[in-house]
């Protein structure tokens with residue numbers, strides 16, 4: 001049976017922290033779906049189409065990766081795509097507490113899905129989409145925090 005993982009997130013915008021977790025998680029699975037969760041209550045800085053196309057560009061030469069958006073529960077998205085694993089990154093004890101609750105809830109909702117955690121690279125543990133958004137909105141240069149492939153695209157927003 002193929003090992004399929006979903007790496008869910010908002011990726012608003014994708015950062016070098018996300019890329020590190022994806023690259024480190026990839027050898028564990030046969031296929032990884034980067035799932036961009038769409039929550040109608042949430043306001044995003046970047047439109048969904050841009051977030052999808054940036055991730056597709058970054059991983060255009062990685063056949064194991066697919067980029068898709070979804071609404072609703074992550075476990076339902078996983079089941080639709082026969083993914084038995086959810087990949088998440090942990091930067092801090094705050095992340096851990098939050099992720100523990102989400103993962104344990106997901107286990108109740110779907111006994112077949114296991115969440116796999118990868119600890120952030122210490123040099124990237126302070127990188128977050130929300131701080132990058134703040135930098136962008138205040139006219140700063142986000143390029144140290146985002147993948148090279150999309151630097152120009154994000155700055156041109």
Ligand code: ADP
Nearest residue numbers: 008009010011017018088089090120124125127
């Ligand atoms: P969400 O809105 O679900 O938190 P994000 O796009 O912010 O989505 O993050 C998706 C995943 O990437 C989460 O598991 C998050 O903890 C992880 N992540 C984000 N930034 C980093 C980082 N710098 N290092 C490691 N993991 C990270």
